[in-house]
Amino acid sequence: MIKKFIHQFASPKTYLYQINRAYKYIFYSSLFIYTFSLIWGLLFTPEDFVQGNSFRIIYLHVPASFLSQSLYVAMAIASVTYLIWRVKLAAYLIIAIAPIGAMVTFIALSSGSIWGIPTWGTWWQWDARITSTLILFIMYLGLISLHTSFSNHEKADKLLSWLVIVGFVNIPIIKKSVDWWSTLHQSASITLTDRPSIDPSMLYPLIGSIIGFFGLIICLVIISSKVQIIKRESTKSWLKDYV
Amino acid sequence: MRSWLGPILLFILIMVSYPLTIEFLEQDLEKGFYSLLWISILLSMMFSTEDIFLEDYNDGSLEQIIISSTSFPFMVAKKILIYWLMIGIPISILSFLFSLGITQNLSISLFLFPMALISSYIFLNLFVFGTALSLNKGSVLGALITMPLALPVLIVLGKSIIAIQFGINYLEFLLLLLGCLSIIITVVPFIVSYVIKTHLE
Numbered sequence A: 001m002i003k004k005f006i007h008q009f010a011s012p013k014t015y016l017y018q019i020n021r022a023y024k025y026i027f028y029s030s031l032f033i034y035t036f037s038l039i040w041g042l043l044f045t046p047e048d049f050v051q052g053n054s055f056r057i058i059y060l061h062v063p064a065s066f067l068s069q070s071l072y073v074a075m076a077i078a079s080v081t082y083l084i085w086r087v088k089l090a091a092y093l094i095i096a097i098a099p100i101g102a103m104v105t106f107i108a109l110s111s112g113s114i115w116g117i118p119t120w121g122t123w124w125q126w127d128a129r130i131t132s133t134l135i136l137f138i139m140y141l142g143l144i145s146l147h148t149s150f151s152n153h154e155k156a157d158k159l160l161s162w163l164v165i166v167g168f169v170n171i172p173i174i175k176k177s178v179d180w181w182s183t184l185h186q187s188a189s190i191t192l193t194d195r196p197s198i199d200p201s202m203l204y205p206l207i208g209s210i211i212g213f214f215g216l217i218i219c220l221v222i223i224s225s226k227v228q229i230i231k232r233e234s235t236k237s238w239l240k241d242y243v
Numbered sequence B: 001m002r003s004w005l006g007p008i009l010l011f012i013l014i015m016v017s018y019p020l021t022i023e024f025l026e027q028d029l030e031k032g033f034y035s036l037l038w039i040s041i042l043l044s045m046m047f048s049t050e051d052i053f054l055e056d057y058n059d060g061s062l063e064q065i066i067i068s069s070t071s072f073p074f075m076v077a078k079k080i081l082i083y084w085l086m087i088g089i090p091i092s093i094l095s096f097l098f099s100l101g102i103t104q105n106l107s108i109s110l111f112l113f114p115m116a117l118i119s120s121y122i123f124l125n126l127f128v129f130g131t132a133l134s135l136n137k138g139s140v141l142g143a144l145i146t147m148p149l150a151l152p153v154l155i156v157l158g159k160s161i162i163a164i165q166f167g168i169n170y171l172e173f174l175l176l177l178l179g180c181l182s183i184i185i186t187v188v189p190f191i192v193s194y195v196i197k198t199h200l201e
Helices: A002-009 A012-044 A053-085 A088-120 A128-148 A153-167 A170-180 A200-232 A237-242 B002-021 B030-048 B054-058 B061-067 B072-102 B106-133 B140-166 B170-200
Strands: none
Touching: A002 A012, A012 A053, A012 A088, A012 A200, A012 A237, A053 A088, A053 A128, A053 A153, A053 A170, A053 A200, A088 A128, A088 A153, A088 A200, A128 A153, A128 A170, A128 B140, A153 B106, A153 B140, A153 B170, A170 B140, B002 B030, B002 B072, B030 B072, B030 B106, B030 B140, B054 B061, B061 B072, B061 B170, B072 B106, B072 B170, B106 B140, B106 B170, B140 B170
16 A cells, blocks of 8 residues: 555656645645744844854754754755665756755755844854854755766766765764864754753744745755756646646 | 876975075974965875876776676775875875975974875875766866865864974874775775776776
């Protein structure tokens, strides 16, 4: 049953029809969650004792940084799927995610530096977490430039998958950089294993904003993957019926 | 000849031009020297791997090696090893000599030598992967793409110099790099061989 579903879902045609049905639910629910937690976080959360109002950028910065790594993990999973099972859809997803990942990483970097001015007194510091996120940003750009330099799409997909998998070694380094080196950037406040070190009045909108932002970015990925499918399957007859 | 002497000359030229860019009477040459040393090792390794597969690819011998029964990943590993022996080791010896000229502290230079040996081997492996990715597309692209992967190694190298200047646990950094190297030299030849097979399909 599940196997059959996965097999069907892996074909671009079924994916396109299924995702169109699900798209509006994902979009509106995540838009609602994100706006709701933004309003909660911006208007109804008390001021931070030390940072004042400037901490409220957390509702953009944390979801963006969280997603910048998650999107790379998603790309790595898609690469492994593509190289092992030769699922075409996975290859489309890799190149669909890459520009969005670059964008989200850029949001994380810029919002972080805006936050840095009032709290650290500097907008940029060569600290482990910031530098490794910058490396991630450069890696996203490199992935895009590798893919665009080949006219043969299938070859480009395979080479891109290898690069994504090899580049995956950087993700644990970014994730753990704040724990391994003593740096300016604080270590993670929310972990799966420990109790969060944030007050619940700030934590709940934060969790809501992470979920909402996640959903919105997934919507972007869906749109971008649709573009990829239409671009790459343009010779297929089913696409004519779809369009 | 160009691919052998070129990177070494590049390394020497960068290292020679370093004192020229600062005041001659400056006593504190040591300050930026080590970071420049690591970066110039990185650059000369990037330069050396530029055409590692290109000639074989153009005259078709790469295809024949893959078709023949000899193990292709093993051949890639041998190729990288030869590059390291011919370019990596001379550059490490040169960096030891340059460091002797810069600092009075012999233990720094002695420690720097194995670090240069290991890091040049790591960089070679990474850049060979990059060159294989953009085999017939001008290898600068591949080298640029794999550069971010080398940056964590640079961070470790930078930290290690501080550690040795204060005389604390520098063996840790050496062992960390050695561990990275042992993973990289076993994995990279296989990945490179898959990538090259993709190119030839």
